[in-house]
Amino acid sequence: MALFRRQSVRVELLIAGLGNPGSEYAFTRHNAGQMVVDELARRHGFARAKRGFDGRYGAGVIAGRQVGMLVPTTYMNLSGKSVAGALRSLGLAPAQLLVMHDHIDLPFGRLRLAEGGGSGGHNGLKSINGLIGPEYCRLRIGVSRPPSTAPDVVADYVLDHFAEPKAEVEALIERAADAAELWVREGAAAAQHQL
Secondary structure, X not given: OOOOOOOOOOOOEEEEEOOOOOHHHOOEHHHHHHHHHHHHHHHOOOOOOEEEOOEEEEEEEEOOEEEEEEEEXXXXXXXXXXXXXXXXXXXXXXXXXXXEEEEOOOOOOOEEEEEOOOOOOOHHHHXXXXXXXXXXXXXXXXXOOOOOOOHHHHHHHHOOEOOOOHHHHHHHHHHXXXXXXXXXXXXXXXXXXXX
């Protein structure tokens, strides 16, 4: 996983990409958020990560602003521990946070930026909401619905690899990274309008 080194620079914003740790989960639908962080790190030349905040964390410049990027290394249902710890240590408010995650209620390839709201059944968002409240931005990455919404079917579906061609998945991750850059550059309201 290409990530970045922790630095002692003061950051203005935090981007967190949700997923599960371990090579068996790489490139699964549930790790879409982590994949976007990797793409942003590659684009902006972030150095390799070190451990911090129960995850991998680093800081660098995106669109002229100091941005921290975090990949929790907890499992998805404990993501809040990592994200809340980072916000507290960095002295940031929830409004300065963008969480990127997979979303089964959007067709594959669709993106939606939202401020606040519920978890929509997403265990990572449930964990974060429970510790910092719901008033942060989310970039929802559409991965389409499984054939059933039974909990075990949904779990198997999001923990499976994308069925779409690799080129289409890569294009989706690149567009999600573009959307995150837009959020950094222009703020939540403008980014929502353009998306």
